[in-house]
Amino acid sequence: MKVVVIGNGMVGYKFCEKLVAKFEPGTYSLTVFGEEPRPAYDRVHLSEFFSGKSAVDLLMAPANWYADNNITLHTGDPVKEINREQKTILSHKGLIVDYDYLVLATGSAAFVPPIPGVDKKGVFLYRTIEDLEMMTAHASKAKRGAVIGGGLLGLEAAKAMIDLGVTDTHVIEFAPRLMPRQIDDSGSKILQSKLETLGLTIFTNKNTSCITGDESITGMQFSDGTSIDVDMLVISAGIKPRDELAKAAGLETGPRGGIVVNEKMQTTDETIFAIGECALFNSMIYGLVAPGYEMAEVVVATLSAAEKAFSGFDMSTKLKLIGVDVASFGDPFVPATDCRTVVFEDTMKGVYKRINISTDGKYLLGGVLIGDAAAYNMLLQTTKNKVALPENPEDILLGSRGGDAPQGAGVAGLPADAVICSCEGITKGAICTAVEAGNETLDSVKKCTKAATCCGGCAPMVKDIITYTLKSQGKYIRNVVCEHFNYSRQELYDLIRIKKIKSYDDVLDELGHGDGCEVCKPVVASILASLWNEMILVKGNDTAQDSNDRYLANIQKGGTYSVVPRIPGGEITPEKLIVIGEVAKKYNLYTKITGGQRIDLFGAHVSDLPAIWEELIAAGFESGHAYGKALRTVKSCVGSTWCRFGLHDSVSFAIQIEERYRGLRAPHKIKSAVSGCIRECAEAQSKDFGIIATERGWNLYVGGNGGSKPQHAILLAADLDNETCIKYIDRFLMFYIKTADPLTRTATWLNKLEGGMDYLRNVVINDSLGINAELEAEMQSLVDNYKCEWKEVVDNPELRKRFNHFVNAPEEKDPSIQFEMMRDQKKAAGWG
Amino acid sequence: MSSTTTLTEVHWFFACKTDDVPLNGGVCVKYKEEQIALFHFSRREEWYATQNMCPHKHQMALSRGMIGTQNGEPKVACPFHKKTFSLEDGRCLSDDAECSLKTYPVKIEEDRVYIGFYGGFDKLSLTSV
Numbered sequence: 001m002k003v004v005v006i007g008n009g010m011v012g013y014k015f016c017e018k019l020v021a022k023f024e025p026g027t028y029s030l031t032v033f034g035e036e037p038r039p040a041y042d043r044v045h046l047s048e049f050f051s052g053k054s055a056v057d058l059l060m061a062p063a064n065w066y067a068d069n070n071i072t073l074h075t076g077d078p079v080k081e082i083n084r085e086q087k088t089i090l091s092h093k094g095l096i097v098d099y100d101y102l103v104l105a106t107g108s109a110a111f112v113p114p115i116p117g118v119d120k121k122g123v124f125l126y127r128t129i130e131d132l133e134m135m136t137a138h139a140s141k142a143k144r145g146a147v148i149g150g151g152l153l154g155l156e157a158a159k160a161m162i163d164l165g166v167t168d169t170h171v172i173e174f175a176p177r178l179m180p181r182q183i184d185d186s187g188s189k190i191l192q193s194k195l196e197t198l199g200l201t202i203f204t205n206k207n208t209s210c211i212t213g214d215e216s217i218t219g220m221q222f223s224d225g226t227s228i229d230v231d232m233l234v235i236s237a238g239i240k241p242r243d244e245l246a247k248a249a250g251l252e253t254g255p256r257g258g259i260v261v262n263e264k265m266q267t268t269d270e271t272i273f274a275i276g277e278c279a280l281f282n283s284m285i286y287g288l289v290a291p292g293y294e295m296a297e298v299v300v301a302t303l304s305a306a307e308k309a310f311s312g313f314d315m316s317t318k319l320k321l322i323g324v325d326v327a328s329f330g331d332p333f334v335p336a337t338d339c340r341t342v343v344f345e346d347t348m349k350g351v352y353k354r355i356n357i358s359t360d361g362k363y364l365l366g367g368v369l370i371g372d373a374a375a376y377n378m379l380l381q382t383t384k385n386k387v388a389l390p391e392n393p394e395d396i397l398l399g400s401r402g403g404d405a406p407q408g409a410g411v412a413g414l415p416a417d418a419v420i421c422s423c424e425g426i427t428k429g430a431i432c433t434a435v436e437a438g439n440e441t442l443d444s445v446k447k448c449t450k451a452a453t454c455c456g457g458c459a460p461m462v463k464d465i466i467t468y469t470l471k472s473q474g475k476y477i478r479n480v481v482c483e484h485f486n487y488s489r490q491e492l493y494d495l496i497r498i499k500k501i502k503s504y505d506d507v508l509d510e511l512g513h514g515d516g517c518e519v520c521k522p523v524v525a526s527i528l529a530s531l532w533n534e535m536i537l538v539k540g541n542d543t544a545q546d547s548n549d550r551y552l553a554n555i556q557k558g559g560t561y562s563v564v565p566r567i568p569g570g571e572i573t574p575e576k577l578i579v580i581g582e583v584a585k586k587y588n589l590y591t592k593i594t595g596g597q598r599i600d601l602f603g604a605h606v607s608d609l610p611a612i613w614e615e616l617i618a619a620g621f622e623s624g625h626a627y628g629k630a631l632r633t634v635k636s637c638v639g640s641t642w643c644r645f646g647l648h649d650s651v652s653f654a655i656q657i658e659e660r661y662r663g664l665r666a667p668h669k670i671k672s673a674v675s676g677c678i679r680e681c682a683e684a685q686s687k688d689f690g691i692i693a694t695e696r697g698w699n700l701y702v703g704g705n706g707g708s709k710p711q712h713a714i715l716l717a718a719d720l721d722n723e724t725c726i727k728y729i730d731r732f733l734m735f736y737i738k739t740a741d742p743l744t745r746t747a748t749w750l751n752k753l754e755g756g757m758d759y760l761r762n763v764v765i766n767d768s769l770g771i772n773a774e775l776e777a778e779m780q781s782l783v784d785n786y787k788c789e790w791k792e793v794v795d796n797p798e799l800r801k802r803f804n805h806f807v808n809a810p811e812e813k814d815p816s817i818q819f820e821m822m823r824d825q826k827k828a829a830g831w832g
Numbered sequence: 833m834s835s836t837t838t839l840t841e842v843h844w845f846f847a848c849k850t851d852d853v854p855l856n857g858g859v860c861v862k863y864k865e866e867q868i869a870l871f872h873f874s875r876r877e878e879w880y881a882t883q884n885m886c887p888h889k890h891q892m893a894l895s896r897g898m899i900g901t902q903n904g905e906p907k908v909a910c911p912f913h914k915k916t917f918s919l920e921d922g923r924c925l926s927d928d929a930e931c932s933l934k935t936y937p938v939k940i941e942e943d944r945v946y947i948g949f950y951g952g953f954d955k956l957s958l959t960s961v
Contacts, residue, residue, distance in 0.1 A: 517902065518900055558891070808861055810860045
């Protein structure tokens with residue numbers, strides 16, 4: 001069987017891959033002609049070319065893959081002519097190859113609207129790696145850019161322009177809204193305002209009448225009489241199928257382009273197939289990769305005399321446009337008379353979600369997600385598999401409010417034949433089978449099934465299915481640290497404690513294998529510190545510390561460090577304030593008040609750190625551990641000593657707590673605060689543990705978080721006396737330190753803790769595990785072992801030596817460090 | 833520097849004593865106007881030298897990075913953004929970066945550590961890749 005493929009794009013390549021997998025070697029010959037100079041590459045991820053991927057990274061398979069599989073590949077050689085009588089093709093370079101079956105995978109070209117001036121310099125298409133290379137060359141000189149086309153590709157092109165440094169970019173869309181084919185009016189408005197806040201200028205209802213400029217583009221004029229100045233333009237106004245070869249060979253094509261095919265992808269000549277974006281099935285062009293792959297599968301099946309038909313394809317998509325999630329699934333535009341819709345809109349956060357539900361409320365028909373598409377996979381599966389909706393269908397959009405999690409949600413509710421990876425057509429059943437056969441990680445499931453190897457959009461769901469399958473097999477799911485330790489952090493913590501190991505190297509020798517890495521070193525170093533509270537720079541543990549811990553300071557832009565002395569509760573005497581000021585002046589440091597009521601001194605050379613600390617320690621300061629995954633600060637309001645509302649002395653209590661837990665190392669940093677009354681001026685509810693005065697004592701809240709995902713702390717216990725409050729904090733912190741995954745704040749830990757707050761309360765208050773005496777004793781031993789680690793460095797010449805920049809010129813500072821002036825202080829020079 | 837210097841001629845520069853370098857860690861060595869990161873991977877009884885500048889954000893920081901292995905290949909992680917580089921050939925092992933480090937040979941004689949520079953080549957370590 002002689003097969004010739006015209007076109008070596010993603011779909012043409014996938015056809016080869018599927019053919020090679022299906023047929024025995026030697027039973028066929030396969031010849032491929034490609035127009036572009038390189039073998040097939042991943043056009044879906046083309047924009048990653050700008051974020052550092054090379055043309056080689058994007059290849060679907062390396063050039064030798066074709067030869068290894070006995071495929072003759074002619075790149076840079078388009079086919080000129082098909083001779084259906086003789087069953088031969090003629091290439092541009094003059095090759096004549098005969099075929100039994102011919103597969104047209106010619107793809108599509110960018111549609112260029114007939115606007116005067118499109119041929120000027122600085123006007124580009126967004127289609128091939130060559131287009132991108134030309135854009136890159138031009139962008140360095142360009143200041144203002146525009147993209148014609150506000151569809152999916154147009155917005156990708158706009159992102160590419162921003163990536164190339166043309167930050168002043170306009171998007172011009174002819175239709176009244178962005179992405180008119182995928183999302184509805186309201187969703188489009190949210191998307192538009194979100195993109196505008198990111199710096200894009202967007203015009204809708206705008207028709208470009210001409211492109212101005214002499215040789216190069218200088219501007220654009222629109223049919224409404226307005227104009228803009230631009231020096232770079234990308235046209236992305238849609239695609240047109242490449243059907244000219246088929247047309248010339250007398251095959252039927254559609255009135256608006258596309259090679260007409262039947263359900264077996266046969267053209268009007270049954271020995272010639274068309275697949276991908278050049279094929280017109282049921283009057284429709286399928287401009288996505290997944291249906292193209294499905295078409296390739298149909299042709300391979302037909303060639304092997306198997307029964308398989310193409311029956312259309314779901315055009316749901318999810319993508320991230322300039323950081324904004326956009327998804328549309330099923331039928332996003334069902335008319336209001338044929339469905340019930342649930343819409344959630346948050347113009348503050350730029351989130352829009354719409355689902356269309358069948359009039360009987362039983363099934364999901366489709367929908368649109370903007371700004372937050374986390375639920376996309378689940379909603380798509382629910383639509384495609386006609387999974388019955390919960391009693392309150394809005395729960396699947398909003399989550400259940402109060403009560404238990406909605407029934408029927410999650411991967412458990414999907415049937416085995418639910419297609420999870422639509423690019424490769426992999427079902428839930430196939431993934432479960434792979435997991436049951438021993439492929440228990442995402443990587444090995446990817447290798448075994450090919451799921452999540454194309455666009456990668458289904459990867460989170462594949463992970464969920466792996467976890468679900470393992471759980472249903474009764475397997476314990478472990479989060480192992482890295483390739484050097486086959487243990488979770490919690491297991492490592494227990495083993496190190498039982499074996500009483502004190503150094504990273506001994507831990508690696510006894511419990512791990514290989515030579516360690518930047519993942520397991522800080523995890524183990526932190527566990528050692530949490531267990532024994534020994535000086536972190538001795539016993540060879542110095543080089544296992546994360547860089548900030550190793551230098552007991554925070555590395556900053558430019559390579560200098562910042563210094564944060566502890567100021568417990570934020571209370572400081574005028575004398576000590578003066579010392580900080582004097583030290584800052586002497587070592588030329590930038591000073592700033594932190595959010596945690598301390599003073600941060602920036603711009604210290606690494607070799608000045610010991611001398612700076614020597615002076616601070618002499619004045620009574622100690623390390624603030626701002627560099628460590630450790631207790632940072634206990635913030636306080638002024639409390640009853642001065643405040644006319646204060647119920648208790650919040651400052652004294654904050655100082656007592658900060659001094660108790662100073663130096664305590666944990667899986668992540670820990671922050672705290674004490675407020676003297678319900679007005680909560682210390683913002684205690686945003687802390688890992690926060691304390692608020694009541695008429696009868698203190699309320700203790702835990703699991704709060706500021707940062708990127710703010711979360712309020714939850715009340716653990718109310719109206720406590722000082723002693724009980726500290727006892728509960730001891731137990732809470734130790735329980736967290738013993739059980740949390742690496743780099744997990746208390747908020748995330750508590751969110752993941754099975755049983756949540758009720759469980760935690762049972763453990764630390766009702767002693768349901770019978771471990772409280774142990775937790776308290778362990779905390780007390782850490783408290784008793786505390787020493788200021790900076791004092792130990794200052795007093796130890798061997799440790800001080802490690803703070804020089806040059807080993808062979810200890811008196812010299814890093815000459816590459818540069819500062820600029822701003823508001824009478826220095827700042828780090830920009831990234832080099 | 834003359835462009836006619838032969839590329840194969842190795843000049844061995846005395847960097848420091850072996851015990852000046854922390855076990856399983858690095859130090860920064862000043863060589864003319866350049867900064868070289870020198871690592872003693874004592875678990876493997878190996879020594880490596882690379883440019884000190886991380887090519888990602890051009891920070892003089894690699895000597896302060898953690899070292900380790902990935903599938904048995906020795907590597908260093910930049911303290912700034914944890915990009916990792918092979919200590920053997922300097923290539924970037926973090927998949928989202930496209931830059932590599934210049935590497936240098938190291939030899940130990942008694943307790944003295946030497947870094948090898950190829951004539952006419954060493955200037956490269958200061959220029960970005």
